[in-house]
Amino acid sequence: MKLYNYKKTIGAALRVPRECSPRIVWKFIYNFGIKNIRNMNNFEKRQAKGLPFFPAFVMISVTEACNLACSGCWVSAHGRKQLSASQLDGIIEESKKNGSTFFGILGGEPLMYKGLLDILEKHDDCYFQLFTNGTLITDELAQRLKKMGHVTPLISIEGLVEESDKRRGQNQVFERSLSGIRACKKAGLIFGVAASICKSNYDELLTRKYIELIAKEGAHYLWYYIYRPVGANPNMDNALSREQIIEFRRFVVEQRMDAPLFIIETYWDDLGNALCPAATGMSHHIAPSGALEFCPPIQMAKDFIDEKASNLTELFNRSEFLAEFRKMTAETSRGCIILENPEKMVDFLIEHGAEDSTSRNTVLEEYKKMMPQCGHHMADQEIPEKNVFYKLAKKKYFFGFGAYG
Numbered sequence: 001m002k003l004y005n006y007k008k009t010i011g012a013a014l015r016v017p018r019e020c021s022p023r024i025v026w027k028f029i030y031n032f033g034i035k036n037i038r039n040m041n042n043f044e045k046r047q048a049k050g051l052p053f054f055p056a057f058v059m060i061s062v063t064e065a066c067n068l069a070c071s072g073c074w075v076s077a078h079g080r081k082q083l084s085a086s087q088l089d090g091i092i093e094e095s096k097k098n099g100s101t102f103f104g105i106l107g108g109e110p111l112m113y114k115g116l117l118d119i120l121e122k123h124d125d126c127y128f129q130l131f132t133n134g135t136l137i138t139d140e141l142a143q144r145l146k147k148m149g150h151v152t153p154l155i156s157i158e159g160l161v162e163e164s165d166k167r168r169g170q171n172q173v174f175e176r177s178l179s180g181i182r183a184c185k186k187a188g189l190i191f192g193v194a195a196s197i198c199k200s201n202y203d204e205l206l207t208r209k210y211i212e213l214i215a216k217e218g219a220h221y222l223w224y225y226i227y228r229p230v231g232a233n234p235n236m237d238n239a240l241s242r243e244q245i246i247e248f249r250r251f252v253v254e255q256r257m258d259a260p261l262f263i264i265e266t267y268w269d270d271l272g273n274a275l276c277p278a279a280t281g282m283s284h285h286i287a288p289s290g291a292l293e294f295c296p297p298i299q300m301a302k303d304f305i306d307e308k309a310s311n312l313t314e315l316f317n318r319s320e321f322l323a324e325f326r327k328m329t330a331e332t333s334r335g336c337i338i339l340e341n342p343e344k345m346v347d348f349l350i351e352h353g354a355e356d357s358t359s360r361n362t363v364l365e366e367y368k369k370m371m372p373q374c375g376h377h378m379a380d381q382e383i384p385e386k387n388v389f390y391k392l393a394k395k396k397y398f399f400g401f402g403a404y405g
Contacts, residue, residue: 003007005257005258006388008172008257008258008260009258009261009387009389010135011260012088012220012259012260012261012262013262015220015261016028016190016220018039019185019188019218019220019398020189020190021101021146021149021188023149024146024149024188024189024190025190026149027124027127027149027150027375028127028152028190029103031102031125031126031127031150032102032127032152035102036101036102036125036127038099039056039099039100039101039102040056040396042099043055043056043099043282043401044401047281047401047402048402049399052316053281053316053317053319053322053323054095054098054099054113054313054315054316054317055100055281055282055283055284055316056100056281056282056283057100057102057103057104057282057283058091058095058100058103058104058283058284058285058286058337059081059104059106059283059284059285059286059295059296060088060091060102060103060104060105060106060285060286060287061075061096061106061107061108061110061285061286061287061288061296062082062083062088062105062106062107062108062110062113062116063081063082063083063107063108063109063110063112063113063145063288064079064080064081064082064107064108064288064358064359065079065080065082065107065108065109065112065113066107066108066109066112066133067109067112067133067135067136068109068133068135068168068169068170068173069168069169070158070167070169071166071167071168071169071233071235071238072167072196072198072227072228072229072230072231072233072234072235072238073230073231074230074231074297074299074306075107075108075231075361076232076358076359076360077232078359079288079334079358079359079360080359081287081288081289081358082288083286083290084287084307085115085119086307086308086309087290087307087308087309088119088309089122089183089308089309090179090305090308090309090310090312091120091125091286091305091309091312092119092123093287093309094309094310094312094313096123096125096126096311096313098313098316101125101126101127102126102127102128102129103127103128103129103154104128104129104131104283105120105125105128105129105130105131106131106296107131108288109117109132109133109135109136110130110131110132110138111130111132111137111141112136114154117141117144117145117148117151117265120148120150121148121153121346121382123150124148124149124150126150127150127151127152128150128151128152129152129154130151130152130153130154131154131156132153132154132155132156132180133155133156133168133173133177133180133283134153134155134156134157134176134177134178134179134180134181135173135176135177135179135180136180137155137179137180137181137182137183137184138180139183139186139187140206141183142183142184142186142187142189143187145184145187145189146187146188146189151358152189152190152191152192153180153184153191153192154191154192154193154194154223155177155180155181155184155191155192155193155194155219156177156193156194156195157174157177157193157195157205157214158173158195158201159174159200159201159204159205160204160205161175163200163201163204164177166200167200167201178217179397180235181193181217181218181219182217182218184218185217185218185358190220191218191220192219192220192221192222192223192264193214193217193219193221193222193223194222194223194224194225195222195223195224195225196225196226196227197225197227197240197248198225198227198235198237198238198239198240199237199239199240199241199244200238202240202244206224206247206248208255211255211259211260211261211263212260214261215259215260215261217241219261220261220262221259221261221262221264221267222259222262222263222264223263223264224248224252224263224264225265225378226240226245226248226267226336226339227239227240228297228336228338228339229370229373230297230366230370231366232339232360232362232366234366234370236370236371236373237297239339239373239374240373240374241330241374242374242378245374245375245376245378246378246381246383247288249267249268249376249383250383251377252265253272253383253384253385253386253387254386256385256386256390257386257387266310266398267376268376268382268383268394268398269394269395269398269399269400270384270385270390270391270395270398270399271384271385272378272380272382272383272384273334273382273400274333274334274375274376274377274378275334275398275399275400275403275404276295276329276330276334276335276336276337277295278294278295278325278326278329279326279329279330279403279404280330280400280401280403281324281326281401281403282401283295284316284322286305287299287301287357287358289304289357289358290304290305290306291303291304291323291355291357292304292312292315292316292319293357294322294325294326294329297338298338298345298356299357299358299363300349300354300356300357300363300364301321301354301355301357301366302319302321302352302353302354302355303315303319303322305323321352323392324348324352325348325366326403328344329398330403330404330405331370333345333375333377334377334379334404335375336343336375336376338370339372339373339374339375340372340373340374340375340377341372342367342370342371342372343372345367346364346367346368349364349367350364378399
């Protein structure tokens with residue numbers, strides 16, 4: 001068992017001012033830090049008082065287009081749906097009116113969306129996390145992100161050399177993503193690396209050796225997800241077992257004691273109780289079709305933004321579909337309903353007349369074929385945080401906001 005090394009945590013934090021420009025550091029402190037603390041506090045008050053709903057964070061998938069074809073991905077292969085520039089700009093503007101200034105920008109591959117950086121650059125009072133496979137990040141693009149200062153790339157690595165090619169449907173994917181990582185390091189960006197942990201990459205990516213490799217390559221944070229087998233070509237056999245999920249949690253808690261970077265996950269609170277960010281209302285998703293979705297892998301919806309997203313606030317405030325979805329999932333489990341109870345999810349979607357928001361129009365049939373998998377709800381086997389920093393942060397912002405009673 002590791003002992004908490006507060007010097008290591010401080011050292012990981014000090015890497016940012018040592019390795020990044022003062023402008024980037026200031027944008028991170030003010031746009032991401034100070035503004036988000038204010039936003040989260042206001043969100044908490046709205047939830048407690050039963051005021052009109054608006055999520056604390058908005059996740060935006062700008063396009064279905066992608067230059068890879070990953071196994072188990074929910075994005076439509078060769079899909080052509082994407083938000084218009086006026087819709088994307090409008091989503092950000094409406095969110096800012098509600099105090100929400102932090103956005104996850106997803107795809108497909110968001111860097112295939114023409115004019116993306118022009119729109120993000122316009123909103124330099126916000127902070128954006130760019131979910132990308134990294135293969136399109138060049139030195140020139142990284143330098144532009146450096147000049148902007150308010151975008152943090154989060155580069156997905158789904159395995160080392162052989163596993164990346166197998167999972168992502170192309171050759172030399174790991175090397176190409178690593179090239180993007182090195183461009184980010186060279187430009188002095190604050191950036192992270194993400195990994196969707198499944199059976200086939202479990203032993204490669206859930207190791208101290210991998211953490212140190214990513215830190216050495218310059219990443220300031222590592223974001224671990226739990227693999228969810230969805231999409232047109234899911235691989236359900238690759239889903240984690242209950243024992244693996246428990247060990248996943250134990251590994252993350254232990255490594256946070258002295259890791260050379262920050263390790264992120266959004267599945268458990270400070271006491272190790274499971275939670276779903278969408279069920280708490282903390283975050284919802286807007287699809288390339290303009291659909292307001294519960295979360296990115298659940299690609300069915302009742303509410304759609306207009307040409308300029310001018311109705312976004314009203315949709316979030318009044319959406320009975322999302323409100324009842326939050327209530328239903330929270331009452332079902334503290335874990336992930338996609339994994340744990342796809343049949344109940346399907347019944348809910350059918351009952352509420354939800355529409356397929358994708359180009360492939362086969363989502364409901366895909367869900368009907370899903371079998372229950374192990375989720376991250378670990379009743380009677382909870383593993384509390386040990387690192388004081390993470391414990392305090394999660395106690396403040398990962399407690400369910402009343403969703404679980």
